[in-house]
Amino acid sequence: MAAAGENLRIDADRLWDSLMEMARIGPGVAGGNNRQTLTDADGEGRARFQKWCEEAGMTMGVDRIGNMFATRDGTDPDALPVYVGSHLDTQPTGGKYDGVLGVLGGLELVRTLNDLNIRTRHPIVVTNWTNEEGTRFAPAMLASGVFAGVHTQDWAEDKTDAEGKRFGDELDRIGWRGDEAVGARKMHAMFELHIEQGPILEAKGCEIGVVTHGQGLSWTQVTVTGKESHTGSTPMPMRRNAGLAMARILLEVEEIALSHAPHAVGAAGHIEVHPNSRNVIPGRAIFTVDFRSPDLTVIEDMEARLDKAARRIAEEMGMQVELEKVGGFDPVTFDKNCVEAVRNAAERLGYSHMDIISGAGHDACWINRVAPTAMIMCPCVDGLSHNEAEEITRDWARAGTDVLLHAVLETAEVVA
Ligand code: HGY
Ligand code: MN
Ligand code: MN
Numbered sequence: 001m002a003a004a005g006e007n008l009r010i011d012a013d014r015l016w017d018s019l020m021e022m023a024r025i026g027p028g029v030a031g032g033n034n035r036q037t038l039t040d041a042d043g044e045g046r047a048r049f050q051k052w053c054e055e056a057g058m059t060m061g062v063d064r065i066g067n068m069f070a071t072r073d074g075t076d077p078d079a080l081p082v083y084v085g086s087h088l089d090t091q092p093t094g095g096k097y098d099g100v101l102g103v104l105g106g107l108e109l110v111r112t113l114n115d116l117n118i119r120t121r122h123p124i125v126v127t128n129w130t131n132e133e134g135t136r137f138a139p140a141m142l143a144s145g146v147f148a149g150v151h152t153q154d155w156a157e158d159k160t161d162a163e164g165k166r167f168g169d170e171l172d173r174i175g176w177r178g179d180e181a182v183g184a185r186k187m188h189a190m191f192e193l194h195i196e197q198g199p200i201l202e203a204k205g206c207e208i209g210v211v212t213h214g215q216g217l218s219w220t221q222v223t224v225t226g227k228e229s230h231t232g233s234t235p236m237p238m239r240r241n242a243g244l245a246m247a248r249i250l251l252e253v254e255e256i257a258l259s260h261a262p263h264a265v266g267a268a269g270h271i272e273v274h275p276n277s278r279n280v281i282p283g284r285a286i287f288t289v290d291f292r293s294p295d296l297t298v299i300e301d302m303e304a305r306l307d308k309a310a311r312r313i314a315e316e317m318g319m320q321v322e323l324e325k326v327g328g329f330d331p332v333t334f335d336k337n338c339v340e341a342v343r344n345a346a347e348r349l350g351y352s353h354m355d356i357i358s359g360a361g362h363d364a365c366w367i368n369r370v371a372p373t374a375m376i377m378c379p380c381v382d383g384l385s386h387n388e389a390e391e392i393t394r395d396w397a398r399a400g401t402d403v404l405l406h407a408v409l410e411t412a413e414v415v416a
């Protein structure tokens with residue numbers, strides 16, 4: 001005998017249409033998205049999300065760092081809301097689903113409850129967190145970090161992009177600074193739906209990832225200073241090639257991460273050489289080393305070995321080096337009850353599922369500090385993400401959002 005509501009499902013075509021419509025805002029050059037935080041495209045995507053939320057009968061609140069909160073009232077005004085959502089900002093060569101599935105999956109959840117006139121005791125809030133990606137303004141998960149009390153708002157607002165523009169000024173420029181105090185909202189629970197961004201679920205043939213933990217992250221910005229000189233007339237022994245020093249340090253990064261196989265990872269995605277002229281030996285190299293592991297002691301070991309190797313290499317090559325921690329968070333254990341609600345939902349709906357540790361960082365990793373939190377993952381094709389070719393299937397989007405719906409209904413308490 002099916003339990004009440006067991007066969008409740010979202011409208012997968014309506015969700016897909018919304019995903020494809022959002023994908024047209026801030027398009028990339030190869031079928032994905034370039035809707036970086038606090039750009040005009042971000043502002044346009046925010047406006048479209050607000051329009052859809054208001055059409056679904058929700059009221060929008062925005063805090064002073066641009067986090068958006070669309071509320072569907074519950075029957076008990078004193079009950080703390082259940083939050084869902086993720087982020088609408090993308091990488092420069094981002095996909096259509098990273099973050100967006102969690103935000104629009106939350107909207108679809110509300111649309112479905114409206115269709116079926118289902119009321120819940122707890123209100124439901126669909127969230128768009130500002131600057132999850134940390135690509136334009138480091139670090140990642142910046143605004144959810146302020147909300148969780150990890151960063152101060154002033155510290156966040158002073159972050160600058162590659163052109164020297166301030167986060168706070170860009171937030172004002174696109175007109176998305178709200179009036180709510182950041183972090184004033186209290187949550188009953190939070191569930192974030194997100195694509196896996198890795199190959200595990202697809203390889204295992206699993207439709208749902210029940211995310212029990214999130215691995216920790218460390219971003220160290222390294223600046224090596226050598227000396228600009230002519231690439232043609234400077235004899236090799238006289239060169240102080242900061243680009244070469246960077247290359248040697250990055251080889252060490254690879255070895256350090258591989259020494260902690262199979263779970264640790266390491267690379268540099270942000271790399272600048274100055275003056276970046278074809279016939280000038282780079283006098284300065286600036287790059288950010290991204291280390292990750294589920295084990296905090298491994299992260300600490302990798303950071304220490306990077307520091308030691310970078311200083312040794314700079315010394316050997318007669319250069320200066322500076323290392324600055326510019327982002328990071330410890331490994332995360334999500335709330336057992338919320339994780340159980342996700343697992344029960346997948347079970348009840350008959351979706352194949354497995355426990356998984358999140359390889360990527362997410363806003364949920366910070367929100368887990370201030371409210372019971374869990375994540376739901378769906379597979380992505382070839383595990384590819386942070387690439388315009390990122391793809392998911394409609395069925396995966398459906399499965400993830402169905403599980404989100406049921407986990408939230410269990411937590412928000414359906415009122416008969
Ligand atoms: O870096 C991350 O893991 C996330 O995609 N911002
Ligand atoms: Mn994301
Ligand atoms: Mn991302």
